[in-house]
Amino acid sequence: MTCGACASRIESALHATDGVSAAHVNFAAGRASVTYDADLLSEADLLDRISGLGYRATPGELRAVGPEPATTSATALGAALVLAATSMLISSVSALRFTGWEWLVLGITMPVVLVSGLVLHRPGWLAVRRGHATMDTLVSLGSLIAWGWSAVVTVAGFDGHVYFDTAAVIVAVVLGGRRLEARARRRAGDAIGALVGLSAGAVRLPDGRDVPPSQLAVGMTFLVRPGERIAADGVVTEGHSSVDTSILTGEAVPREVAPGDEVTGGMLNTHGALTVEAHRVGADGTLAQVVRLVSEALSRKAPIQRLADRVSAVFVPAVVVVAAATLAAWLLVGPAGEAVSFAVAVLIVACPCALGLATPAAFMAGSGRGARMGVIIRGPDALEAARRIDVVALDKTGTVTEGRLEVVAVEAAEGIDQTAMLAAAAALEARSEHPVAEAIVRAAGDGEGRLAADWPVVAEFRNLPGFGVTGRLAAAVGAADAACDRGTVTVGRAELFAQVPAALARAAADHSAAGRTLVFVGDGGSAQGFLALADRVKPSSAAAVAAWRRAGVEVVLLSGDNGAAATQAGRQVGADRVLAELTPAGKVAEIERLQAAGRRVAMVGDGVNDAPALAAADVGVAVGTGADVAAEASDLTLVGGDLRRAVDALNLARRTLGTIRGNLFWAFAYNTAAIPLAAAGLLRPEIAAAAMGLSSLFVLGNSLRLNRFAGLRP
Known part of the structure; x- marks a missing residue:
């Protein structure tokens, strides 16, 4: 497929096929989703139907299947641009x-128009054979007529103007824009590949054999070593560890698991077998x-329907008819050379250089401005949708919040020194790699996880899987003595302590209601205090x-976290609604x-x-500090975690779409006004070429206004 019209054509043909109840073709992802009656049709029948339209299709699998790569290499495109610029320089100065300079320019432009331009000529004329026209048809017709007329004038020695440079510039510029768009489309299916990459590799069985995950069956047992991903959903039968659950919840705190606990395939086992x-x-x-879910969502997402393709279906035949009529009319009243000149002027002035530039020029300018602001527009598909956004759904962890725990209280x-208690807890937690432990060490140390030299020295350290840690402080210096009295100190869940003073219990209840994680510290079976940790909301x-x-946009917070933590975060940022404890499917269901x-x-x-x-x-909109798979599934990506850039991203997308629409309006209006003038003999071919160049300059200038787009100030 070379344009959005191709996807629309295939989709219409599939819909018209007996036995097909639903069909959707996604140009951006290069995928088609078809629901059909297997009693009436087979997969081979559908493939034959598509092949009969002149396209190639292959059966899809649950993996990334992107569109074909750009057909013009960077080297070939660079050569075409250099040759086109050289021809324009010679022709203009x-x-x-x-x-005999015309012969040199003929030779310079021949490989650009006739060789590099083949990627435009082939689909353009195949479309004509199938009874319709696309942007490829417009570009091919304009460039070939301009170059062909110039070649006839040069070879035959006629007294006429040549347009070799015009033809070469048309081809080179359109190929450049086409390559940019193709590169963006090629990544549309990468989200699925990135997700599949989270699956486990070889799976270790209890007998020591390694087998692929596909050989696992329900009821089989397998081993998961530290640092490995869990190969399948199941239940832990032996061992204690922490697993990274962010694949399902996005939360920063790994979950402690023990025999009897359920685990999910793709989760990362952080420590323990x-x-x-x-x-x-x-x-x-x-x-x-x-x-x-990602595959189905990508299949449902319709690509932007290119306005230029819709109009070109009528515009190209109309231009050809007008040019032919111009030739015939002037042949009746004047010399043949003049008639050909006026007919060529019609084709030249209608040449779609401005149309070809309208979308890629604005997209490049918008993308460049976005990149400087920390916003990446991954493709033009997001632009039209961004214009009508009236609800913004926000993930909590890592998007609204910092994505890592910090000690907040x-x-x-009574009688226990807070600083000493924190130091004692940090001395023990320094031996653990749990995110909660890391947060405690950061709070008590220098912010980078390094403890002071005069902190307690730990002996007899023992990990209590799922509950906490304990150990004897063999030596203590300074204020730390008061907290632990050089005895055994336990740090962890409240269940580790037989007694929790009433005042502490009341304070703990308040912090729990705010969604904070609590870590108690004590000795001798009695809690002497606790640390409250939370994932802070970004400023x-x-x-x-x-x-x-x-701007009148509703803001909804969608979180996999517990209700208290999600509600607290939503209240802090001012969200209109908060939905908590959502699975990935739950978030999709709310969006739908x-x-x-x-x-x-x-x-x-x-x-x-x-x-x-x-x-x-x-x-x-993917926040750039997160997982690569989130970025691959997104339309807009933020470089960094500042949520204000998400506001800028949507606003910039709207502004870019407005610029594209303005460019297309100017290009069509220019052609509508210029074609009658050329047909009337009021525009010589060279003036028509100049007018065409000015229309392109206008489109470029209008696009460059996007460089003045200003986002929210930090």
Whole structure:
């Protein structure tokens, strides 16, 4: 497929096929999704139907299947641009001309128009054979007529103007824009490949054999070593460890697992060896279902329907008819050379250079401005959808919040020094790699996880899987003595302590209600205090939400975290609604519910769990500090975690689309006004070429105005 019209044509043909109940063709992703009656049709019948239209299709699998790569290499494109620029320089600067200079320019432009331009000529004329016209037809016709007329004038020695440079510039510029768009489209299916990459490699069985995950069956047991991903959904039968659950929830805190706990395929085992009994394998597993959600969402997402392609279906035949009529009319009243000149002027002035530039020039300018602001527009598909966004759905962890735990409060019982208690807890937690432990060490140390030299020295350290750590402080210096009295200190969950003073219990209840993680510290079975940890809301989040609400956009917080933590974060940033404890499918369901109600939804997220929602939303915005898979499933990507850039991203997308529409309007208006003048003999071919050049300059100048786009100030 070479344009959005191709996708529309294939989709219409499939819809018209007996036995097909639904069909959708995604030009950006190079994928087609078809629902059909297997009693009436086979997969081979559908492939034959598509092949009969002149396109090639292959059966799809649940993996990334992107469109074909750009057909013009960077080297070939660079050569075409250099040759086109050289021909324009010779043709425009009289001092560089010499006797027979036209022959030199003919030779320079021949490989550009006739060789590099083949990627435009072939599909353009194949489209004509199938009874329709596309942008390729416009570009091919204009460049070939301009070059062919010039070749006739040069070879036959006629007294006429040559347009070799015009033809070469048309081809080179359009190829450059086409390559840019093709490169963006080629990555449309990468989200699925990135998700599949989260699956485990070889799986170790209890007998020591390594087998591929595809050989796992329900009821089989397998081993998961530290640092490995869990191969299938199942239940832990042996071992204790922490697993990174961000694939499902996006949360920063790994979950402690022990025998009897359920685990999900794709989760990362952070430490400790586990034995797992498989309960759901292959396509039935949670990871495979997430992959399927992304695949289905990408298939549903319609590409932007190029306005130029819609108009060209009528515009090209009309221009040819007008040019032929001009030739015939002037042959009746004047010399043949003059008639040909006026007919060529019609084709030249109607040449779609401005049309070819309208979208890629604005897209390049918008992309360049966005890159300088930390916003990446991954393709033109997001632009049209961004214009109508009236709901923004936000992930919590890593998007609204910092994505890592910090100690936000230290509560100590009466007579216990808070600083000493924190130092004692940090001395023990320094031996653990758990994110909670790292946060405690950062809070007590220098911010980088380094402890002071005079802190307690730990002996007899013991890990209590799922509960905490304990150890004897063999030596203590300074204030740390008061907290631990050089005895055994325990750090962890409240269940480790037989007694929790009433005042501490009340304070703990308040912090728990705010969604904070609590770590108790004590000795001798009695809690002496606790540390409250939370994932802090980013300073920029409230400003971003306020900007959206001022614009009349509803803001919804969608989180996999517990209700208390999500509600607290939503209250801090000013979200209109908060939905908590959502799975990836739950986030997709909420987005689809909003879309069914006629809303246009933008999803902003950063984690693997956000990928299906990012793909299902009308516009997906990935926070650059998150997982690569989130970025691959998105339409817009933020470099960095400042949520204000998400506001800028949507605003810039709207502005870029407005510029594209303005460019197309000018290009069509120019042709509408110029063609009658050329047909009337009021525009000589050279003036027509100049007018065409000016129209292109206008389009470029209008696009460059995007460089003045200003976002929210930090």
